[in-house]
Amino acid sequence: MPMPQWRIAAGCAAAAVLTITGCGSLDERRTAASEAALAFEEALRTGDGAAACEALAPGTRDELVKSSGALCPRAVLEEELSPAGTVRRVDVHGRQARVRLAGDTLFLAGFDDGWKVVAAGCEPRPEQPYDCTVKGG
Amino acid sequence: MSNRRGFLRDNSLGLFFLAAFLLALAGQALAGRTEYNNQLEAEQLEPVGFWTYVSSSDFGVDVMENWQSEYLQFFLYIFLTVWLVQRGSPESKSPGREGRESDEEQYAGEHAAADSPRWASAGGTRQWVFSRSLGLVMGTIFVLSWLAQSLAGAAAHNERRLQQLQAPLSWGQYLTSADFWSRTLQNWQSELLAIASMAVLSVYLRQRGSPESKPIGSAHASTGVEG
Structure with a gap:
């Protein structure tokens, strides 16, 4: 039986909306990104360097190790990032996110196993990218 | 059979461009995904699959x-x-x-x-x-x-x-x-x-x-x- 025209139209409209907005609920992605940022901050607060490194994106981890000359769990704790506080704002676009906390701003990227911290300890600069203490190369 | 051939001939211009459009769109998706993933990999970020790219902004x-x-x-x-x-x-x-x-x-x-x-x-x-x-x-x-x-x-x-x-x-x-x-x-x-x-x-x-x-x-x- 041929598909009714309204169903074809509805399918096309849904595909167009998905194309514009990206797959998945935006709220779900915002929540997942802020949870990943808070998990990173909690690992720093409790001095769990291994967990903090696990929350970093591979490129950021590599750069941290390269620039400090120490192993990642020690290097990430030595950065002495500001205490995070509560989540103030989360922006998610595609597979990139910015999470603004009371005491810090983090940038994250989506990976198959969840959101990872790309940059932390970030301070805004007018008309320029954020100045970040920890970031990829 | 002749009806179908008649339909194809009567609509050959529209059908040709519709088929060519779909092929070009598929080609754009394949090439676009490769380019997109090249940029992600240069930043040590994870590449995306075909359908994720097609549904991307x-x-x-x-x-x-x-x-x-x-x-x-x-x-x-x-x-x-x-x-x-x-x-x-x-x-x-x-x-x-x-x-x-x-x-x-x-x-x-x-x-x-x-x-x-x-x-x-x-x-x-x-x-x-x-x-x-x-x-x-x-x-x-x-x-x-x-x-x-x-x-x-x-x-x-x-x-x-x-x-x-x-x-x-x-x-x-x-x-x-x-x-x-x-x-x-x-x-x-x-x-x-x-x-x-x-x-x-x-x-x-x-x-x-x-x-x-x-x-x-x-x-x-x-x-x-x-x-």
């Missing part, structure tokens, strides 16, 4: 920026050729016939023929809508696809900004950004050049058998003659 804006300009091109061509002419062009009416023309010339209202569409003689709103339906539909698709370009473009632009550790822009800020206008105008300029070329070159050049061209023996000054 990056693919969406690339598709929509081309759609809007194509529909704008046809909308302008349909609308402006009511009022503007190009002497000698098969794409134009003869000078002196500018305007919406009479019902008699348009087979509308009481001059409608037995096989005219019903709304050609319906009067009132229906006839008003039908007599502008081609331009209205093309213009509406242009506006919607330009709006979609702005929404997908803002999302794609912000994704890149976040990747570069920059704050995202609001939709309003994006509408005044260089990215939005660069994408828009680079498409508009090429479409406008194509229309100007077609209107003028078809005065002097011929393509035997094409209804887009005058017959090869037509005078350069003959206007509105199709081959």
Whole structure:
């Protein structure tokens, strides 16, 4: 039986909306990104360097190790990032996110196993990218 | 069997372009995903699968920026050729016939023929809508696809900004950004050049058998003659 025209139209409209907005609920992605940022901050607060490194994106981890000359769990704790506080704002676009906390701003990227911290300890600069203490190369 | 062959032949122009459109769109998706993943891998970020890319704002804006300009091109061509002419062009009416023309010339209202569409003689709103339906539909698709370009473009632009550790822009800020206008105008300029070329070159050049061209023996000054 041929598909009714309204169903074809509805399918096309849904595909167009998905194309514009990206797959998945935006709220779900915002929540997942802020949870990943808070998990990173909690690992720093409790001095769990291994967990903090696990929350970093591979490129950021590599750069941290390269620039400090120490192993990642020690290097990430030595950065002495500001205490995070509560989540103030989360922006998610595609597979990139910015999470603004009371005491810090983090940038994250989506990976198959969840959101990872790309940059932390970030301070805004007018008309320029954020100045970040920890970031990829 | 012969019915099917008749359908294919009767609709070969539309079917060819629809099939070619789908192939080109698939090709754009494949090439676009490769380019997108090259950028992600350069930043040590994870590459995306085909369907994730096809549903991304990056693919969406690339598709929509081309759609809007194509529909704008046809909308302008349909609308402006009511009022503007190009002497000698098969794409134009003869000078002196500018305007919406009479019902008699348009087979509308009481001059409608037995096989005219019903709304050609319906009067009132229906006839008003039908007599502008081609331009209205093309213009509406242009506006919607330009709006979609702005929404997908803002999302794609912000994704890149976040990747570069920059704050995202609001939709309003994006509408005044260089990215939005660069994408828009680079498409508009090429479409406008194509229309100007077609209107003028078809005065002097011929393509035997094409209804887009005058017959090869037509005078350069003959206007509105199709081959």
